[in-house]
Amino acid sequence: MTEAEELTKISMLWESADPEAALTERFGFASAAEATDWVAGALAEHWGLKVVACERLVISDANCLAWITVDGCRMIAKWSMRPRVFARLAAIARLTVWLGERGIPVSMPQAARGGRVQVEVDGFSLGLQRVVDGELLDITDPEQVRAAGEMLARMHAAMAEYPERIPTDQPPAPGAQLVGNDFRSANIIWSGGKIAAVLDLEEATYRRRVDDLAQAAVLLGTRYHRWRPTPADVRGAFVAAYESVLPLEKDDAGSLEDGVEAQLARIRWPG
Known part of the structure; x- marks a missing residue:
C-alpha cells in the first residue's frame, strides 16, 4: 500500500476547511496514509477484499x-463518525438495495460477510459501493432534463411502496410519503444516453x-459550489416529464407553485 498511499489526495467536498486538519479532528487519522491503512484493514476483515x-x-x-481499487474494480468506501445516525445509515443502505432490485438505477451497497450492507467498525459506520462512471446531470440538455423528471416520478412511485420505516427526527405528517429529498445534478450520473445512477x-x-x-425543480442544476436556481423553462420541462409518468393530484398544482416560490426564497443565492 506504500506507493498507493503516497498518491492519495485528500480534499473537502464543499466546505472551505483544511482537509488534513479535518481528517484528524473529525476522524482521528493523522494522515491520508493512516486513513488508507484503516479502510484497507476494515475491508479485508469484514468484506474479505484487498485494497x-x-x-x-x-x-x-x-x-x-x-x-x-479492489481486484481491478473501482469502488467507494464511505464511513461516518456520528454514532447517532448509524441506525439510519443502515436503513438507508437497505432502502438503496431495495430500490436497485426494483430497477431504479442506484449504486447498490456491496454486502459484507454475513450479509450486512453497513458495518460498524472502530467507532465508524462503513459502507462499500461500486463507482458508477459517467458525468453529472447537465440541465442544459433537454433529454437529460426529461429523463430526470421521469426518474424522480419512478422513484416516488417505488418509495411509496417501501415496507420499512426509515428513522427520522419527527413522525411523518399527514399526506407524506418516503422521498429522496436531495434529487439534483450532484447526485445524478448520466452515461450512455440515460441516467446511470441516482446517488x-x-x-x-x-x-x-x-x-x-x-425542491428538485429548483435545485436540479446544483452541484457543490455557487448554486443557481434552475431556469423557469427547465423547471417546466422537468415537471412536465415527471407528470407524464406520475400525474399530480388536481389540488397539488397550487402547492407545487407555492413550493417552488418557497424554495427560491429560502436559499441565499450567490450574487
Whole structure:
C-alpha cells in the first residue's frame, strides 16, 4: 500500500476547511496514509477484499469517502463518525438495495460477510459501493432534463411502496410519503444516453411528493459550489416529464407553485 498511499489526495467536498486538519479532528487519522491503512484493514476483515490502491479521500461533514481499487474494480468506501445516525445509515443502505432490485438505477451497497450492507467498525459506520462512471446531470440538455423528471416520478412511485420505516427526527405528517429529498445534478450520473445512477439517499425523509418535486425543480442544476436556481423553462420541462409518468393530484398544482416560490426564497443565492 506504500506507493498507493503516497498518491492519495485528500480534499473537502464543499466546505472551505483544511482537509488534513479535518481528517484528524473529525476522524482521528493523522494522515491520508493512516486513513488508507484503516479502510484497507476494515475491508479485508469484514468484506474479505484487498485494497490495491486509494486514489483520493474526500470529506463531507461527518463522512469520509475513499475512492479505491479492489481486484481491478473501482469502488467507494464511505464511513461516518456520528454514532447517532448509524441506525439510519443502515436503513438507508437497505432502502438503496431495495430500490436497485426494483430497477431504479442506484449504486447498490456491496454486502459484507454475513450479509450486512453497513458495518460498524472502530467507532465508524462503513459502507462499500461500486463507482458508477459517467458525468453529472447537465440541465442544459433537454433529454437529460426529461429523463430526470421521469426518474424522480419512478422513484416516488417505488418509495411509496417501501415496507420499512426509515428513522427520522419527527413522525411523518399527514399526506407524506418516503422521498429522496436531495434529487439534483450532484447526485445524478448520466452515461450512455440515460441516467446511470441516482446517488446519495442519506437525506431521505417523509414529506409530500409535491414538495419534493418543487425542491428538485429548483435545485436540479446544483452541484457543490455557487448554486443557481434552475431556469423557469427547465423547471417546466422537468415537471412536465415527471407528470407524464406520475400525474399530480388536481389540488397539488397550487402547492407545487407555492413550493417552488418557497424554495427560491429560502436559499441565499450567490450574487
